[in-house]
Amino acid sequence: MQLELKDVSFTYNPGMIYEVKALDHVNLAIEKGQFIGVIGHTGSGKSTLIQHFNALMKPTEGQILYEGEDIWGDKYDQKTLRTQVGLVFQYPEHQLFETDVITDVMFGPKNQGLSLEEAKVRALRALVQVGLPEQYYNSSPFELSGGQKRRVAIAGVLAMDPQVLILDEPTAGLDPAGRDEILDQISFLHKERGITIILVSHSMEDVARYADRLIVVNDGKIPFDGTPKEVFSHYKELEAMGLAAPQVTYCMHGLQERGFDVDVTADTVEEARDSILKAFGRSVPAPEKEDNRPAGRREKSGRKGRR
16 A cells, blocks of 8 residues: 555644634545545545645644654654655645746755756756746746746656646636646646646536545544545535535436436546437447646647646
8 A cells, every 4th residue: 555544633723712623533544546636615524634644734633654664763764755655735836936847846856966957957857747848947937927836846846756646726816727627737747747636626516527546524524435426416515515526416406307318427528428328329429548647748749638
C-alpha cells in the first residue's frame, strides 16, 4: 500500500474553548497509480486530511504510513517524503517568486541537492508535461495568465519527481476553458507517468469525469469511499451533507421517474447520451479512439479535444 491512514484523528486547539475535531478516526488505504477525487463541503476536513499525507500536519491520534513506514516515526526523513508526496495548494501561483519561469521550477530540484544542470533537465521536462509553451520559459511568472501561472506552479512540484501528486482545488478562479485545460493536463500526467493523483474539488462533474475513486469527507469522517457511480448513487445522502451529484445524475433519475428505461448510474455526459439514445431506440455512436494527450497537443495535430 502506498499511503495508509490508521485510525487518524486531528483536533485544532485541543483543550481550549475553540477546540474543533477536524478528523475523527479516519482509516484510508491508497494504492499506487490511483486517480482519487476528494469531495466535501467547506469545513468538512478535506484540506486537513490531505495535509496529513505528507506530514505538514501531525495527527492528534493514529498512524500514517508511506510505503509501509510510519512518517512520524523516529528518524523518518520527512524532507524526502515531501518530494515523494507533492502538494499543490489552492491558488499555488501565489507561491511563485523567482525572476523567470525556468528558475522558479528549478527551485525544488536544487533543494533536493541536484546540480544546476540536473535541476534544469527536471524543470524543462516538467514544463513540457504541463504544456507551457517554450516561449514563456524565460518570462517573469508574474506576467503570465492565471492558467499559465497554475501550470508553472504544478511544474514546480512535478520537477521534484513525486510519486503522489495532491492538488487542492487546482482550477479555482479559472474560466471554463482554463479549468478544462488544467484537468486534461493532470489526467495526461496520470496516464503518462503513472503517478497517484489526489484531486480535491467542489465540481462533481470534474471528479466524475476524471477520478476512478471518490472519497467523501463530512464532519471529519469518511461516509463514502468508492467509484464515482457507487458514491453518486447516494445522491440524497450527499445532498444532506451540502453536496450534490453531477447534473446528469438528476437528469437520468428524472427521466426514469417519467417511465424511460435509462441508466441512472450514468455520471458523465457521454454515458447519459448513450443511455438516452438507447432508450429511444436510436443507434449509439461508435466510441472515438481515445487520445490521452492534453488539449493543446491535440489541437496542434488537428484533432479536437474531448468535450
